Amino acid sequence: MTAVQSKVDFAHEILRTRIVGSQYAAGQRLIIDNLVKDIGVSQAPIREALRRLEAEGLVEYGTNSGPSIVQLDKTHWFNLMEMKAVMEAYATRAAAPLLSGEEISALRETNGKLMGALEEFDFEAWTTLNRQFHEMIHNRCPNVLLIQELQRLSQWTDTVSSLVFARERGIIIQTLGLSAGKETIGFHIRIIDAIENGEADANLEEISREHTLVLVRRVQEKLSTRSAA
Structure with a gap:
């Protein structure tokens, strides 16, 4: 250099x-x-x-x-999350047939650790484990270009989140509170079960997509409630 x-x-x-x-x-x-x-x-x-x-x-x-x-607003983050939901869902669908029994067991183990992080309110561990959970699936997706774009999108989404929610970071953390956290873990269980049972591609894709969109709706609800107060 x-x-x-x-x-x-x-x-x-x-x-x-x-x-x-x-x-x-x-x-x-x-x-x-x-x-x-x-x-x-x-x-x-x-x-x-x-x-x-x-x-x-x-x-x-x-x-x-x-x-x-650059000037960004919350709508930009919501739009990015919708894009991410679609891309992650397709990647999960494409990866599902290629996941081995050992990998599925590893997904269950990671999801169990997520519950531990949630109960201890360890936000940093939660974020790391949640990312690992999805990466374990996406790493088996045969479409390498899709995964590269998804990684870039995820990084950009995280950056935009830091920018547009600078004064409302607490709201995001509240959204990942005990109730919503359990909801996320529940979606993970549904995804794992759908993969293990070889459910129809469309069903698995819908579960995965809804998993991300639920977070978007929770954040929107929190922001709307705060604005109305």
Whole structure:
């Protein structure tokens, strides 16, 4: 890695962390000279770092205004989650016939650990185990391009969630409370049973899709209740 490339990586990491951490407001202009003084590198690495962030969807360039923080809203997150629901459901359907008995047992074991994390209110463990559960299924999907796109979509969805729910993070965590958490685990059991029993593709796909869409509805309900209060 060259010295210039190292500085680009350094600037990119700082700026990305600040954006995802909501240290910049949506739509805020990024003045390159100010960033040079603040981060301590020259203009070239800053400009390259901003182009990377533009490619990631975090920064946008206006015609005459230069770079600024992208403006996203909750509807964008809801739309991404709907896309994710469809893609995950198809990936699950495609992977189902290829999952071995051992892999199905591993899914049940992971789902059991999820219940433990839920009862201990260990949100970090819950998030990790939930991701592992779905990755165990998706890794058996024969459509490699689909899984690559799904991984990118999942990463972008997580980033958008951090941006648009910056002041309402507690609501998301509440949504993953005991009741909704048990509902998620219940969907996992239905997915595992459908895979193990060789249920019709359409039924398995519907269960998997609904699993994600239920979360979307729960968040919408929480936000609506909060707005009406």
